[in-house]
Amino acid sequence: MTVPTNRFPDDFVWGCATSAYQIEGSPLADGAGMNVWHRFSHTRGRVVNDENGDIACDHYRRYESDIELMKQLGLQAYRFSIAWSRILPEGTGRVNPAGLGFYERLVDRLLEKGIQPTATLFHWDLPVALDDRGGWLNRDIAGWFADYAESVFRRFDDRIKLWATLNEPWVVSDNGYLHGTAAPGHRSLFEAPIATHNLMRAHGAAVQAYRATGRHQIGLVVNIEPKYPASTSSEDVAATRRAEAQMNRQFIEPAMLGRYPEELRDVFGEAWPDWPASDVEQIRQPIDFIGLNYYTRAVVRNDPGAWPLRAAPVRQSQVAHTEMGWEVFPQGLTDTLLWIKDRYGAPPIYVTENGAAFADPATAAGDVLDDPRRVEYFRTHIRAVHDAMRAGVDVRGYFAWSMLDNFEWALGYSKRFGIIHVDYATQKRTPKASATFYSGVIASNGAVL
Numbered sequence: 001m002t003v004p005t006n007r008f009p010d011d012f013v014w015g016c017a018t019s020a021y022q023i024e025g026s027p028l029a030d031g032a033g034m035n036v037w038h039r040f041s042h043t044r045g046r047v048v049n050d051e052n053g054d055i056a057c058d059h060y061r062r063y064e065s066d067i068e069l070m071k072q073l074g075l076q077a078y079r080f081s082i083a084w085s086r087i088l089p090e091g092t093g094r095v096n097p098a099g100l101g102f103y104e105r106l107v108d109r110l111l112e113k114g115i116q117p118t119a120t121l122f123h124w125d126l127p128v129a130l131d132d133r134g135g136w137l138n139r140d141i142a143g144w145f146a147d148y149a150e151s152v153f154r155r156f157d158d159r160i161k162l163w164a165t166l167n168e169p170w171v172v173s174d175n176g177y178l179h180g181t182a183a184p185g186h187r188s189l190f191e192a193p194i195a196t197h198n199l200m201r202a203h204g205a206a207v208q209a210y211r212a213t214g215r216h217q218i219g220l221v222v223n224i225e226p227k228y229p230a231s232t233s234s235e236d237v238a239a240t241r242r243a244e245a246q247m248n249r250q251f252i253e254p255a256m257l258g259r260y261p262e263e264l265r266d267v268f269g270e271a272w273p274d275w276p277a278s279d280v281e282q283i284r285q286p287i288d289f290i291g292l293n294y295y296t297r298a299v300v301r302n303d304p305g306a307w308p309l310r311a312a313p314v315r316q317s318q319v320a321h322t323e324m325g326w327e328v329f330p331q332g333l334t335d336t337l338l339w340i341k342d343r344y345g346a347p348p349i350y351v352t353e354n355g356a357a358f359a360d361p362a363t364a365a366g367d368v369l370d371d372p373r374r375v376e377y378f379r380t381h382i383r384a385v386h387d388a389m390r391a392g393v394d395v396r397g398y399f400a401w402s403m404l405d406n407f408e409w410a411l412g413y414s415k416r417f418g419i420i421h422v423d424y425a426t427q428k429r430t431p432k433a434s435a436t437f438y439s440g441v442i443a444s445n446g447a448v449l
């Protein structure tokens, strides 16, 4: 692959990403079943200001005008997630035609506008009906997920050519089962490894299901936050390895190499089971790409009191941070792309999420003052992708997070990642300066950087 010096390859794909619960609203419309984020956000005290996704960006009803905005931006592709509980309200069994119908209209409209639809099967919004049967703690969920996947593949594989099974299983296991900061809100050292394993078994089962009928590409989306030791002390180096294994290798390693990092036993102790070899073999289904979500890095120090990692981040001073408190560190994206290439056999990679939260207040006149730091974030990180590609990494595309300001999970609507501003009171969309910038990047295939 030869990468031009001043732009990207002609077949490089430029897109934006969102997820169902964060933008759609109408979570129970047209026969949809309840999902765990609906239940979690309606549980007092779980989400900032007790906000929820009942309306969000009202995309379920406004998808046509949103697609028009995507067209105006010049987007070549759009990464969205499919809400399992719209398709199968009880999680298994009965298919809800109206749920399929919404995504049919979305996909067909995208194609009409020349925008490539790329779908993630699971972006954290598990059907409550399955959570009540154990959810990710029940081994049967691998079969439930494969059945759901098959019902969607059958309907859309003629139009969707890029599939992802899971979005960031680490967030479900770590936030949802270890720390309890995300749905379903459990806090258990013993449950998290079981959730990890069943998430990855479900990934493997869905990939196997796809291989039976699928004609295109399927992969796994992982969040990787490169970890750098705060010092060369053996304690800090060991702590960094624990943090790196628990976040960055816990999921990609079984998927790509058919093994879990040995450091996980050091992190979870007796709570980390000896999984059957047959399970891990089933997880290791050949996939067509890795989806990388990159936002920031972490500098890590040993912290014996930090449960259960015994590792803690060290905030870097004198450097830029986003509204999330995440350091702006584009070099980490280059480093991570090279790390995936070197460690996992140079798989094709899509940067499936990259973006920044900054406060973007709408002025009284209704204008939106995009924080100039967001344009700088995209500029430096897209350059970082180009640097990795020139070093030989097979990156196929880049999806900015996010097309719209949206529901930022337990932080509610307090953080804005969109390149398009959403006034939640009026649902008015206003493209930000970063939308104009990104549109120029797409039109010039990166030459404006």
Ligand SMILES: CO[C@H](O)c1c[n+]2c([nH]1)[C@H](O)[C@@H](O)[C@H](O)[C@H]2CO
Residues within 6 Å of the ligand: 019, 022, 167, 168, 171, 223, 224, 293, 294, 295, 353, 401, 408, 417
């Ligand atoms: C743990 O950070 C992850 O890389 C990450 C960041 N983000 C994500 N994953 C999720 O995929 C999105 O749903 C979030 O809205 C987005 C912004 O927070």
